[in-house]
Amino acid sequence: MRLNDPALLPIREKIISGARLHFEDGMSLYRSRDLLGVGGLANLVRERKFGRNTYFVRNQHLNYTNICINRCVFCAFSRERGQKGAFTVDSSSAEEQIRSRLHEPIREIHMVGGLNPSLPFSYYLDLIRMVKHIRPEVTVKAFTAVEIDYFSSLAGLSIEAVVEKLKHAGLAMMPGGGAEILSERIHRKLYPKKIGPARWLEVIRTIHGLGVPTNATMLYGHIESLEERVEHFLKLRTLQDDTGGFSAFVPLAFHPENTRLSHLKTTGGIDDLKTLAVARLLLDNIPHIKAYWVMISPSLAQVALSFGADDLDGTIVEEKITHMAGAPTPKGMSRDEICHLICSAGYHPVERDAFYQPVDQDHEHETDQTP
Amino acid sequence: MRFISPLIRTMNMKQIRRLDFQEALKRYREEDLLSLGAMADGMRQQLHPENVVTYVVDRNINYTNICCSGCRFCAFFRPPGHAEGYLITKESLHSKIEETLALGGTQILLQGGMHPGLALDYYRDLLGFIKGNFSIHIHGFSPPEIHYLARIEGISVRDTLEALMDAGLGSIPGGGAEILAERVRKKISPNKCTDGEWLAVMETAHELGLRSTATMMFGHVETVEERLEHLFKIRDLQDRTGGFTAFIPWTFQPENTSLSVPKATSAEYLRLLALSRLVLDNIPNIQASWVTQGPKIAQVALKFGANDLGSTMIEENVVAAAGVAFSLSREEMIRIIETAGFHARQRDTFYNPVCMRDK
Numbered sequence: 001m002r003l004n005d006p007a008l009l010p011i012r013e014k015i016i017s018g019a020r021l022h023f024e025d026g027m028s029l030y031r032s033r034d035l036l037g038v039g040g041l042a043n044l045v046r047e048r049k050f051g052r053n054t055y056f057v058r059n060q061h062l063n064y065t066n067i068c069i070n071r072c073v074f075c076a077f078s079r080e081r082g083q084k085g086a087f088t089v090d091s092s093s094a095e096e097q098i099r100s101r102l103h104e105p106i107r108e109i110h111m112v113g114g115l116n117p118s119l120p121f122s123y124y125l126d127l128i129r130m131v132k133h134i135r136p137e138v139t140v141k142a143f144t145a146v147e148i149d150y151f152s153s154l155a156g157l158s159i160e161a162v163v164e165k166l167k168h169a170g171l172a173m174m175p176g177g178g179a180e181i182l183s184e185r186i187h188r189k190l191y192p193k194k195i196g197p198a199r200w201l202e203v204i205r206t207i208h209g210l211g212v213p214t215n216a217t218m219l220y221g222h223i224e225s226l227e228e229r230v231e232h233f234l235k236l237r238t239l240q241d242d243t244g245g246f247s248a249f250v251p252l253a254f255h256p257e258n259t260r261l262s263h264l265k266t267t268g269g270i271d272d273l274k275t276l277a278v279a280r281l282l283l284d285n286i287p288h289i290k291a292y293w294v295m296i297s298p299s300l301a302q303v304a305l306s307f308g309a310d311d312l313d314g315t316i317v318e319e320k321i322t323h324m325a326g327a328p329t330p331k332g333m334s335r336d337e338i339c340h341l342i343c344s345a346g347y348h349p350v351e352r353d354a355f356y357q358p359v360d361q362d363h364e365h366e367t368d369q370t371p
Numbered sequence: 372m373r374f375i376s377p378l379i380r381t382m383n384m385k386q387i388r389r390l391d392f393q394e395a396l397k398r399y400r401e402e403d404l405l406s407l408g409a410m411a412d413g414m415r416q417q418l419h420p421e422n423v424v425t426y427v428v429d430r431n432i433n434y435t436n437i438c439c440s441g442c443r444f445c446a447f448f449r450p451p452g453h454a455e456g457y458l459i460t461k462e463s464l465h466s467k468i469e470e471t472l473a474l475g476g477t478q479i480l481l482q483g484g485m486h487p488g489l490a491l492d493y494y495r496d497l498l499g500f501i502k503g504n505f506s507i508h509i510h511g512f513s514p515p516e517i518h519y520l521a522r523i524e525g526i527s528v529r530d531t532l533e534a535l536m537d538a539g540l541g542s543i544p545g546g547g548a549e550i551l552a553e554r555v556r557k558k559i560s561p562n563k564c565t566d567g568e569w570l571a572v573m574e575t576a577h578e579l580g581l582r583s584t585a586t587m588m589f590g591h592v593e594t595v596e597e598r599l600e601h602l603f604k605i606r607d608l609q610d611r612t613g614g615f616t617a618f619i620p621w622t623f624q625p626e627n628t629s630l631s632v633p634k635a636t637s638a639e640y641l642r643l644l645a646l647s648r649l650v651l652d653n654i655p656n657i658q659a660s661w662v663t664q665g666p667k668i669a670q671v672a673l674k675f676g677a678n679d680l681g682s683t684m685i686e687e688n689v690v691a692a693a694g695v696a697f698s699l700s701r702e703e704m705i706r707i708i709e710t711a712g713f714h715a716r717q718r719d720t721f722y723n724p725v726c727m728r729d730k
Binding site (some may be wrong): 001002004033035036037039040043265268269270271272273296297299300302303305306340341344345346 | 403404405406408409412413633635636637638639641664665666667668669670671674703706707710711712
């Protein structure tokens with residue numbers, strides 16, 4: 001592999017010998033003009049771990065409420081109670097949403113929402129029980145560290161007790177949202193009402209300690225500096241050294257439309273690819289790097305497979321959070337569309353469950369419906 | 372006329388080793404995306420060491436959508452007699468050009484269908500009207516239109532081109548090339564000029580001093596070998612004339628057309644783009660197609676051999692008819708270029724820098 005940027009040479013040495021990269025390496029990667037060199041380094045690691053396998057899951061999103069007391073500056077999804085466009089999905093319509101896709105062999109149901117003061121803790125437990133009752137075979141992946149912290153004060157329970165109750169109801173995994181940029185400066189400016197970096201990491205540590213794996217995210221492309229992004233990666237890596245509980249890292253490209261930061265622009269394709277590549281290289285202890293096509297478009301997510309990403313998330317269909325921020329991407333993809341994206345880039349599609357175990361396709365008899 | 376641009380002289384000096392068909396095929400088939408991209412990027416840096424990415428401010432004006440060619444890949448045309456067929460009015464043309472100039476535009480791309488009712492006089496009048504009212508470059512009429520016009524007038528392509536040049540035509544767009552392979556054209560555009568005729572129009576135009584671009588629409592019924600055949604036909608002609616300013620590949624957009632194939636993906640696009648930079652060692656500029664690829668992939672394309680982002684396209688109808696509508700303001704164009712680490716420079720049709728009063 002040819003590197004045009006001499007600053008990348010020592011980084012390649014470290015990668016080949018399996019040595020860990022540090023803050024300055026992360027900055028050199030981000031600052032490099034040699035996009036394909038940075039991508040090539042990330043691809044080295046990706047191929048070492050997964051060859052040309054590319055994972056995806058058949059999943060469903062359920063965003064149960066957008067009423068939220070946090071009202072973060074970068075959010076286009078949240079509403080005040082009583083405000084136009086505010087919604088809360090009651091138990092019967094939640095059940096209807098789950099039942100409407102019973103004909104599809106969905107493996108994972110992803111549920112996140114706002115911090116809605118009118119919902120009791122029992123609402124969330126009932127939601128999980130309902131899903132597990134209707135589809136016992138699916139994995140419920142729900143609630144961010146932000147919500148867990150909120151449930152704890154809502155129910156007057158410790159984080160441990162909250163997680164145990166949710167687990168008992170059927171929760172098996174958690175997404176990685178609410179991390180935003182793990183920086184006090186960004187916390188104060190953009191999400192002051194939400195739990196800050198230290199608390200986010202502490203809650204995740206507790207969750208991992210109780211045997212529940214999570215993802216990790218980073219909302220990038222707003223007012224943060226490159227240094228803050230690299231520090232974010234390193235904070236996640238340090239925690240992962242202790243817990244091993246992160247299964248995937250998902251960079252989330254900021255969509256400014258309909259937010260109070262609407263004067264900002266969407267991220268460029270080069271920044272998106274570089275962020276995935278740097279994540280792959282710095283996060284040497286997090287197995288999967290996800291190119292989330294909802295945010296960066298299916299086209300760029302496909303190209304990202306050569307820049308360190310090994311996972312394309314899923315078929316989805318009901319995504320609301322990014323689309324309320326003006327995302328021009330489709331709301332869902334069929335299994336065939338995802339496989340075509342993967343194959344036409346020369347990679348091998350592997351349909352997985354929530355825990356990255358390959359789904360045995362010989363035993364698939366259900367039909368796939370194009371959304 | 373034999374065009375020798377300063378750039379091509381530089382290219383010869385640098386002695387870039389020419390790829391033959393088999394070598395190109397091998398690279399296309401065997402190299403992974405990043406390696407192919409890195410080779411193309413290296414070649415782009417040699418050809419354009421000044422670290423500039425160019426763009427043009429123009430408008431696509433489609434004077435008619437009435438077309439008797441009936442190509443299977445086209446969502447834009449209407450057959451003669453169809454209720455949705457149109458022919459542009461002078462009022463509409465006038466206001467479209469006025470708007471273009473107001474937005475800092477330097478050229479119009481004037482293209483239409485193969486309209487059986489329009490003779491040379493119509494085109495002379497159209498060009499004369501524009502030139503009489505505005506100082507703007509006319510980049511117009513792709514080879515199928517010129518070939519068809521010559522046929523219905525019963526005169527040679529050379530005479531047709533000379534008449535159009537006299538009336539104000541400034542250069543020719545490279546459309547209608549699709550895939551320059553006989554088998555493919557018989558399948559998807561049997562009523563349009565052949566690959567040989569397309570190349571002959573371009574060769575004659577170049578001989579008369581009219582420069583042009585070259586395009587390729589891929590991702591339908593063609594084979595990998597036919598894609599390469601296309602590139603090599605363009606390269607051979609360019610060796611003789613030097614008249615192509617740029618090469619512009621794009622992917623077929625299947626929606627609303629009568630060809631049912633999956634759309635070529637961005638990885639396939641970037642591979643072909645990179646290969647075209649490597650094969651077309653005698654064409655100075657490779658243009659990324661944001662209209663078909665969207666702004667994110669267009670930006671990434673600047674690292675896969677492209678050095679030009681094409682037009683801001685104040686108006687675009689043909690790709691939009693196939694269900695794809697990206698739009699890009701000049702500010703957005705500049706931002707895409709600058710955040711990729713290049714200097715953005717507005718250019719004219721011939722890739723010369725344009726100095727804007729208001730910039």
